[in-house]
Amino acid sequence: MNLLLGQILNGIATGMLYALMGLGLSLITGVLNIPNFAHGALFAVGAYLLVSVVGVLGNFWLGLIVAPIGVALLGLVIEWAGVRRLYAAGHDYQLLFTFGLALILNELIIVIWGPVGISHLPPALLRGGVDLGFTFYPKYRLFVMGMAGALVVLTWLFLEKTKYGAIMRAGIENKEMVSLLGIDIQMLFTVAFALGAYLAGIAGALTAPIRGLSPGMGVDMLGIAFVVVALGGLGNLLGAIAAGLLIGVAQAVVAAYWTEASTAVIFAVMAAVLLVRPQGLFGIR
Amino acid sequence: MRTLLLIVISILLLPLVVRPAIASEIWIFAIFGLALNLLLGYTGMLSFGQSTFFGSAAYVAGWLLKHYGINVFAALGVGVGVGALSALLVGYLCVQRSGLYFIMLTFALNQLFYFIAYQWTSVTGGEDGMPGIPRPSVLGLSIQESYWYYAFISLLFLLSLWAMKRIVESPLGKILQAIRENEVRAEAVGYDVPRFKLLAFVIAGAFSGLAGVLYAMLFGIVPLEAIGFVVSGNVVFATLIGGSGSLYGPIIGSFVFIWLSESVSTMWARWPLLLGVAFVIVVLFLRGGVVEAWTRFWTWRSSKQTG
Amino acid sequence: MSNLKRRNILKAGALGAAAAGFGFPSILRAQPKEIVMLGLWDQTGAFADVGPLNDRGMRMALEERGMKVLGKPIKYITRDGATQAGTSTRRAEEAIDGEGARFMIGPWSSGVALAVSEVAKRKKVLHLFSGGTEDISGARCHRYSFQWAASPYTAAKTVVDNFMKANPKAKRWHLLVADYAFGWSVEKYIKEVGKAHGLEFVGADRHPLGEREFSNYVQKAAANRPDVVAMINFGGDAVAGAREIFNFGLTPKLPLIMCWSSGVEELIQLAPEIRDNLWVGTNFYYTANTPVAKAFVKSYQAKFKTPPGYAPSAAYSMTRMLLAAFDKAKSDDVQAVIKALEGLEVNDLLGRMKVDGATHQTLRPYFFLRCKPKAQMKHELDLADIVATGDTPLPKQYAACKDIGGF
Numbered sequence: 001m002n003l004l005l006g007q008i009l010n011g012i013a014t015g016m017l018y019a020l021m022g023l024g025l026s027l028i029t030g031v032l033n034i035p036n037f038a039h040g041a042l043f044a045v046g047a048y049l050l051v052s053v054v055g056v057l058g059n060f061w062l063g064l065i066v067a068p069i070g071v072a073l074l075g076l077v078i079e080w081a082g083v084r085r086l087y088a089a090g091h092d093y094q095l096l097f098t099f100g101l102a103l104i105l106n107e108l109i110i111v112i113w114g115p116v117g118i119s120h121l122p123p124a125l126l127r128g129g130v131d132l133g134f135t136f137y138p139k140y141r142l143f144v145m146g147m148a149g150a151l152v153v154l155t156w157l158f159l160e161k162t163k164y165g166a167i168m169r170a171g172i173e174n175k176e177m178v179s180l181l182g183i184d185i186q187m188l189f190t191v192a193f194a195l196g197a198y199l200a201g202i203a204g205a206l207t208a209p210i211r212g213l214s215p216g217m218g219v220d221m222l223g224i225a226f227v228v229v230a231l232g233g234l235g236n237l238l239g240a241i242a243a244g245l246l247i248g249v250a251q252a253v254v255a256a257y258w259t260e261a262s263t264a265v266i267f268a269v270m271a272a273v274l275l276v277r278p279q280g281l282f283g284i285r
Numbered sequence: 286m287r288t289l290l291l292i293v294i295s296i297l298l299l300p301l302v303v304r305p306a307i308a309s310e311i312w313i314f315a316i317f318g319l320a321l322n323l324l325l326g327y328t329g330m331l332s333f334g335q336s337t338f339f340g341s342a343a344y345v346a347g348w349l350l351k352h353y354g355i356n357v358f359a360a361l362g363v364g365v366g367v368g369a370l371s372a373l374l375v376g377y378l379c380v381q382r383s384g385l386y387f388i389m390l391t392f393a394l395n396q397l398f399y400f401i402a403y404q405w406t407s408v409t410g411g412e413d414g415m416p417g418i419p420r421p422s423v424l425g426l427s428i429q430e431s432y433w434y435y436a437f438i439s440l441l442f443l444l445s446l447w448a449m450k451r452i453v454e455s456p457l458g459k460i461l462q463a464i465r466e467n468e469v470r471a472e473a474v475g476y477d478v479p480r481f482k483l484l485a486f487v488i489a490g491a492f493s494g495l496a497g498v499l500y501a502m503l504f505g506i507v508p509l510e511a512i513g514f515v516v517s518g519n520v521v522f523a524t525l526i527g528g529s530g531s532l533y534g535p536i537i538g539s540f541v542f543i544w545l546s547e548s549v550s551t552m553w554a555r556w557p558l559l560l561g562v563a564f565v566i567v568v569l570f571l572r573g574g575v576v577e578a579w580t581r582f583w584t585w586r587s588s589k590q591t592g
Numbered sequence: 593m594s595n596l597k598r599r600n601i602l603k604a605g606a607l608g609a610a611a612a613g614f615g616f617p618s619i620l621r622a623q624p625k626e627i628v629m630l631g632l633w634d635q636t637g638a639f640a641d642v643g644p645l646n647d648r649g650m651r652m653a654l655e656e657r658g659m660k661v662l663g664k665p666i667k668y669i670t671r672d673g674a675t676q677a678g679t680s681t682r683r684a685e686e687a688i689d690g691e692g693a694r695f696m697i698g699p700w701s702s703g704v705a706l707a708v709s710e711v712a713k714r715k716k717v718l719h720l721f722s723g724g725t726e727d728i729s730g731a732r733c734h735r736y737s738f739q740w741a742a743s744p745y746t747a748a749k750t751v752v753d754n755f756m757k758a759n760p761k762a763k764r765w766h767l768l769v770a771d772y773a774f775g776w777s778v779e780k781y782i783k784e785v786g787k788a789h790g791l792e793f794v795g796a797d798r799h800p801l802g803e804r805e806f807s808n809y810v811q812k813a814a815a816n817r818p819d820v821v822a823m824i825n826f827g828g829d830a831v832a833g834a835r836e837i838f839n840f841g842l843t844p845k846l847p848l849i850m851c852w853s854s855g856v857e858e859l860i861q862l863a864p865e866i867r868d869n870l871w872v873g874t875n876f877y878y879t880a881n882t883p884v885a886k887a888f889v890k891s892y893q894a895k896f897k898t899p900p901g902y903a904p905s906a907a908y909s910m911t912r913m914l915l916a917a918f919d920k921a922k923s924d925d926v927q928a929v930i931k932a933l934e935g936l937e938v939n940d941l942l943g944r945m946k947v948d949g950a951t952h953q954t955l956r957p958y959f960f961l962r963c964k965p966k967a968q969m970k971h972e973l974d975l976a977d978i979v980a981t982g983d984t985p986l987p988k989q990y991a992a993c994k995d996i997g998g999f
Contacts, residue, residue, distance in 0.1 A: 003815035010807050035388050085569065091388060092331050093568045096525050099518060100564025107558035115641040117828040119835060119861040129841045135811060138839040210839075211804035212832050212861075215640065220804070223396050223514070230389045255808035259797040260404045260771065262808060267397035271378065274390070278381050304689045306682060403800060404771075412772035412801050413703030414677035416710055504685070505714075506707050508677035547686070550672050554635035554644070 006135035007252040013141045015248020016148035017203050021221055022228025022240035023155055024199030030172040030235025031192035034083060035091055037098040040222030041105035042197050046071045046204025047213050048113050051120050060123035064205055071201025072194045079193040084186070102218070109215045117214040144206050151202060152241055155195075159237060168192060172235040200225075227270045231280055239282035246281075288533060292446070295540075296439045303544065305431040306503065311543050312435075312442040313499045318524045318535025319449045320492030325521070326529035327453055328485045329465035330380075333388050334395030335493055335520050337375055338368040340512025342494030343501040344402065344409055347418045350502070357421045357428075360498055361441075368494015369487045371398075376486035380479050383468070395514050402512045414508040418501050438499055445492060450532060452488065461485050526567055528574030537575045626665045627924050629654070629914075630687045631907070632698035632708060637675030638802045639700045642827065642903045645857070648896065649907030650697060652888070653915070661918045667691075673699040677707040684711045694718065694926050697910050700903065701801075702728075702774040712736040716999065718926050718933075720914060722875070722906035724774030724826075724852050726992070729953035733993035736926075738933060738947065740910045741875050742958040743986045744774075744852075748781035750958040750982030751822075751851050751873040756789045758962075758979070759820070759847060764794050766818035768809055768833055770825035771798040778824045778852055784990075794818050803829055806836035814842055822849040830854075831861045834870065844868035857901030859963065859975045867963040867975065876905040876942065877959045877978055884912075884941045899973060909941040913954075916940075927999050948985070951993040957981040 021043065028036045049067035054060055078101065086094050121127065122140035129138040159165035171178050171188050179185045204218075211217065227247060232239025247266045255262035273281060299308040317339060324330040342364035349355045349363055379390045402409045409415055420428055428434045452458055460481055463471045472478050501507045510516060519542065520535075527538020545563065549556040571578055631650045633643035647670055659666045671687050673680030680699050687693045688711070695718045699705055702725035712719035713734045721728055722740035724747075729739040742750075756762070765786065769775040775798065783793060794816040797809050810833075813821055821842060823833050830850050837843050847869045850858070855874040859867060878889050878899040888908060892900040900908070913936065918924060921932035934949035945956040961976040969975070 003812065006811045006815070007808060010811055014805065014807070029385050033385065035385050082565065082569065089568070089572065091385065092325060092521070092525055092529065093572055095331065095333070095388065096522055096564050097568040099522070100561040100568065103557045103561030103564070107555050107561065110640065111555060111558070115635075115644060116857075117641060117831060117861065119831055119863070121863050122839075129839065136814065136841045138841075140839065141807070210807075210836075212828070212835060214804070214828050216638070216802070217804060220802075223393070226389045227393050227396075230386065230393055234386055252808050256812055259799065259809060259812070263800065264397065264400035264404060267393055267400060270393055271397055274378060278378075304686050306685050306689070310682070406771070411703075412701075414707055416677075416707050504678065504681045504707075505710060506677055506681060508679075508681075508707065510676045510678050547683075550683070554672055556672070557636060 002134040003256050004253065006137070007256045008249055009132075009135065009137065010141075011249030011252030012245060013145040013248070014252065015245035016145050016152065017207060017244075018224050018228055018248050019152055019241045019244025020148050020199050020203040020206075021225040022232060022244045023152060023237060024196035024203070025225045026229045026232065026235055026237055026240040027168075027192050027199070028196035029229060030237075031168060032083065032087070032189050034086065034094040035098065036196070037095060037222065038078070038101040038105060039196070039200050039225050040218030040220075041102040042071055042075065042200040042218070043204040043207075043221045044109060044213075044215065044218035045074060045105060046201030047208040047217065048109055048118075048204075049201070050205035050208050051118055051213060052113075054120075064202070067205045068198050068201035071204070072198035074201075075194040075197025076190060078197075079190050083193060084189070087189075102222075106215055106218070113213075113215075115215060117212055119212045120208045122209040140209055144210065147206060148203070151199070155199065156237065156241075164191075224266060227266055231270050231273055233280035233282045236280065236282045239280060243281055292443075292533075292536070296442075300432065300435055303547075305435045307543065307547055309431070309435045309438050309503055310500075311540050312438050313496050313503065314520070314523065314539040314543055315536045316442055316445045316499070317493055317496035317520050318527070318539050319445060319532075320489040320496070321520050321524050322529055322532070322535045323449065323452065323461070323485055323489045323492075325524060326531070326534065327458060327465060328461040328482060329468075330383075330482060330485070331388050331521070332379075332391045332486075332489070332517075333514070333521060334375065334391030334393075334517050335489070336512050336514065336516035337391075337395045337398045338372050338490040338493040339497035339500070339516060340402065340507070341371040341398065341497070342368040343497035343507045343511050344415060346498040347415050347501040347507045348408065350418050350421070351415070354419070354421070357423050357502075360421070360502070361495060364494040364498030365491045366494070368497065369491040372487045372490020372493070373483070376483045376490070380482040380486060392514060392517070395512075395517055399509075399512050399514065403509060409507070409509070412509055414506050415501075416506040418505045418507065420502045420505065434503070438503075441495065441499065445495065446532075446536075449492070453532060457481070457484070522564060526563075526574050528576030530573065531576045534574055534576045541575060626667045627661065627695070628667045628669060628691055628693040629911075630684070630691070630693035630696035630698075631668065631670040632673050632680060632684055632687075632696055633670055633907075634675045634699055634701070635672040637673075639675045639827065642700045642854075643672065645901070645903040646698060646700060646907040648892070649900065649904030649909075650911045652892065652895075652904075653908045653911035657915060661915050662922065662924060664924065669693060673704060673708075675699070675701050675704060677704045680704045681707050681711050684708050685715065688715045688717055694924075695720075695914060695929070697721070697907060697914070701772075702777075703772045706732060706773060709734070709737040716926060718914070718930055720910045722910060724778055726777040726986075727773060729948075729951045730992035733951055733996055735930060735997050735999055738952045738954070740906055740913070740954050740956075742956060742983075743953055744777040745781045745785075745986040745990060746956075746982060746984055747852060747873055747875075747958045748778060748785045749984045750960050750980065751849060751871075752782060752785045752789060752791070753982065754960045754980040755820075755847075755849060755871055756791075762819035762847065763790060764792050764817070764819040766794050766813045766816050766821050767796040768806075768813065768821065768823045768825065769796060769798045770829055771800055774826070774852070775824050781990075782822065782824070782851065799825070799829070799833075801829065804832045806833045807840070809833070810836045810840045810842065813837070814840060818846065820847045820849060822851055824851045826852060827854060827858065830858050834862055834866055838866040843870065847871055849873070854902040855959075855961075856899050856973070856975065857903065860898075860973070864966040864969070868965050870963040872961040872963065872976060874902055874959050874961065876900075876902045876909075877961055877976070878905075879978060880942060880959070882939075882941060882943050884939075888941065905941060909945075912940060913938065913945070913947070930999075950996060951986075951991065952996060953986070953993075955983065955985050957983045
């Protein structure tokens with residue numbers, strides 16, 4: 001029983017990270033209508049930037065602020081230099097472009113930071129763990145859970161309660177209408193891509209002290225982010241959050257009893273849900 | 286006719302300039318590309334999970350070859366069957382969706398198959414792959430020698446090309462193209478669009494399965510990556526680089542892609558970087574791929590000659 | 593019409609010319625006078641970090657001899673196997689056919705190496721490999737492949753015997769095993785050797801190669817309340833696993849064993865706190881007390897500013913053994929070199945090393961280390977002491993290589 005509780009807690013922690021990744025990807029796919037295969041690479045860049053910033057400034061918290069902003073800026077550049085020219089090109093070329101971009105970023109990480117993995121410890125404040133009664137749990141993971149949760153809520157509030165957020169949601173629903181309203185849709189796309197990149201970057205930065213860094217670290221996350229989006233419904237932000245938590249917990253619970261299947265279960269859950277509800281958990285279409 | 290001649294000449298010339306193993310792989314990959322292009326180029330479905338069928342067929346046929354010593358035609362038949370069947374399963378889940386959803390679904394289901402192959406080690410060998418797959422004789426003729434196997438593959442490639450040409454020029458092919466052009470109109474005219482899409486998916490799966498079996502027999506092993514998403518991606522990229530607008534695009538793409546990745550990888554350890562740059566350049570400047578660039582070049586040339 | 597025809601001929605010509613240009617390197621066959629050696633080292637994929645280190649070791653061994661053996665120049669070529677069986681076999685075949693390589697070393701992943709070993713057998717080239725699978729010198733042994741790493745039995749025996757000597761009460765073991773050929777082999781013998789000590793294996797979880805999220809595995813391990821956690825994994829997996837085991841508060845209260853570690857390369861990635869109560873089995877440790885090791889470590893450190901771990905050392909030592917076999921055979925014929933390598937005895941990097949002619953397994957010592965607490969470290973690289981070495985060969989009843997076969 002204690003094991004099950006511990007695993008559920010753990011599932012929520014990883015699920016929050018999945019939700020963060022899925023939310024960013026859902027924003028990009030929803031607003032811009034492109035398959036972003038570079039989302040995993042942006043995640044990896046976030047983690048590596050964190051380590052470099054912490055190395056230079058010697059402060060984890062500054063790193064956690066600066067690194068994702070760096071990834072968002074990278075997102076701006078990518079949108080401005082490439083993605084912008086591909087809105088009319090069809091998904092096949094968008095896919096080729098973002099996949100090529102992922103290859104480039106992944107290899108640049110190896111060129112800049114080397115092929116050997118890097119281990120990064122949490123800040124001193126968050127080292128060690130606490131006894132929760134049913135399990136001993138690392139403080140840093142509790143922090144990640146809270147931080148990722150707060151980010152998810154903030155993004156949610158931004159989209160629901162602010163004017164620009166409302167425009168962005170409208171952009172997911174109906175692009176013609178948004179441009180008829182005289183809103184700079186190009187600007188909207190750029191902001192959405194940068195925001196999506198920011199979320200991937202901060203997910204990567206938060207993950208660095210847990211999983212360590214390796215150049216290929218984004219690949220697993222990419223697959224999971226796609227599952228989250230497909231499961232939650234395309235462009236459905238609430239769905240992405242719920243789907244992230246669902247597969248995080250499913251994975252952890254299965255790992256308690258049948259570790260070998262714990263990765264496959266992510267995809268099995270997706271297939272099962274889509275068989276019953278082809279539009280995803282919360283999709284309308 | 287002249288295209289056919291050109292292809293036959295390339296088949297004859299290719300083993301003189303690259304190793305037979307790589308030459309064989311180019312034609313295998315071309316079969317795989319033909320299959321994808323039926324979906325991508327002719328029906329407008331971008332499947333990012335084609336290795337599901339390629340890999341499943343390779344595993345099943347490889348298993349039967351290894352443990353039951355089935356003959357080569359049975360192996361090919363099993364591959365085609367498994368490819369079609371797995372495509373029916375995946376297609377059933379996917380064809381209802383379109384656009385990004387379709388891409389993500391095919392990709393995610395590909396991952397599901399991958400992890401099953403990864404974990405089912407008693408059958409697939411998991412990370413180690415399934416080695417020791419024999420290459421049985423064809424009607425008493427041994428194809429152990431790499432040039433003979435190359436000839437065998439070339440023959441099957443020509444056969445696949447012929448079959449695919451027949452399919453795309455048949456009424457079915459016209460319907461698929463109508464779906465690509467305008468799904469709503471095709472539906473309005475009375476075609477059962479999801480059904481035709483599923484049919485295209487199954488046909489493509491069958492061809493992919495054939496390619497998968499040939500691949501298994503090429504190196505005598507089914508590696509885990511045969512069912513991984515990188516292979517799914519590679520076939521899409523090869524097709525796009527060649528040009529998805531033509532029946533022959535995937536053939537050229539397969540040649541360019543395999544030759545490029547093989548030769549560049551021996552020059553620089555960070556070769557995927559160059560591959561990524563090549564993708565970006567193709568997308569930003571050479572959309573339409575090699576076939577279109579080629580046509581443009583010849584139009585330009587002949588206009589200069591006449592002018 | 594004639595214009596059209598001419599264009600076709602032009603097209604075909606252009607294609608032919610282009611193709612000939614593309615294929616140029618493969619036409620350039622190796623000069624028969626030079627000996628081509630292939631290092632199949634991963635530059636991409638799961639072991640992308642290891643390949644460059646392997647390359648350093650092999651290159652150093654060849655450079656020591658001035659890139660020559662038996663008076664003939666050695667041409668050293670490398671290929672990126674991408675840590676994938678398909679890519680590795682394809683590139684190995686290409687290097688054998690296209691570049692005339694007759695001697696190959698690598699790759700690093702034991703599963704991939706098994707596939708490459710089939711290529712060696714089919715193409716009749718000498719293949720040296722170092723890794724944790726027992727099959728290359730076991731069930732799938734053949735005349736062309738040789739194994740440098742200790743037999744998984746030797747490793748398991750060294751680790752379990754010496755750990756139990758220091759911690760006789762730690763009888764409840766939880767295993768974390770990398771789910772591929774290497775992990776299975778070592779796990780099998782840890783359990784086998786453990787019987788003699790009355791060990792109870794309270795859990796054994798397998799994780800995929802390249803796993804980075806160990807929390808689920810660690811929580812499960814903690815719930816089993818073991819006396820010790822033993823990991824049978826490698827590189828990034830081992831580092832990520834050790835970090836999480838520490839984060840979840842298992843170490844340093846419980847001892848952690850890394851049964852088959854890369855040695856110094858993994859240990860420097862772990863913070864000193866994480867190394868507390870960490871025990872390590874490895875194929876090579878840089879403080880090994882042999883003249884060859886001392887000279888190698890010195891020149892490696894001078895060149896790369898870091899001590900060599902298992903990966904460069906294995907490549908270095910395999911290359912030296914291969915060259916020693918050339919000297920012994922006084923020939924560069926593949927079969928003659930194989931015959932010379934069978935039964936070869938050298939006093940080299942690890943001390944006394946002997947190749948068993950019947951199984952192609954190198955009989956050699958395996959190292960068991962105990963990491964030092966931070967307070968006892970004399971300098972930054974003073975990470976661990978060699979507690980013991982062991983070289984018990986695989987007992988006959990387990991030997992799966994019944995007949996090494998002919999050429």
